[in-house]
């Protein structure tokens with residue numbers, strides 16, 4: 001039985017003060033001793049430290065939105081795994097479609113970042129997913145298989161990797177993939193992992209769904225056999241909504 005994992009990706013939202021307030025509200029909404037599923041929040045880099053203090057001792061873990069593959073140096077605008085670990089992050093999101101779409105991230109750079117994060121002991125959430133044009137041209141399976149295969153190239157142990165399937169056309173658009181559409185791609189991802197790593201690793205891999213998950217559709221999505229939680233954008237910016245989604249996974 002895979003433990004579900006729900007992570008709120010706050011993207012470029014909230015000041016430090018707003019992030020702290022939201023983190024406090026979430027901890028209160030989940031209640032003391034919550035253990036229904038794994039939970040994380042990914043504030044902006046500047047808010048990680050303060051949000052981290054607020055969630056310390058709670059079930060909520062600190063997640064980063066990206067990391068670089070070098071230790072340090074002339075990489076303006078980037079952040080290192082050492083910096084993320086020092087602030088208390090346990091997970092890092094890598095290859096989000098917004099990074100791929102707007103910041104030139106490729107399967108090759110995603111792979112470098114994942115290798116570095118894993119080598120440094122950070123757990124990874126690898127994001128994959130097709131655009132609307134790719135879905136309409138019926139290349140979803142090809143695109144997602146390459147993102148998984150190339151993203152994980154050369155990585156032998158995926159026990160601390162989670163994959164998030166996020167169809168780009170469903171992110172922030174209010175259009176959720178139907179539970180059947182999502183399940184079809186999740187199964188494809190699990191089958192790809194079976195080919196690459198064998199049955200045992202594939203059986204243990206958690207695959208999150210992301211893309212307009214809300215309290216009203218979370219339970220149906222999370223009930224699918226290969227959907228092991230969610231990567232939540234917009235709805236994670238409201239503590240009550242995010243808590244409701246977490247409870248749907250618990």
Ligand SMILES: O=C[C@H](O)COP(=O)(O)O
Pocket residue numbers: 009096166170171172173174210211212213231232233234235
């Ligand atoms: O990382 C989260 C996803 O991009 C989903 O965003 P969304 O829930 O706002 O559609």
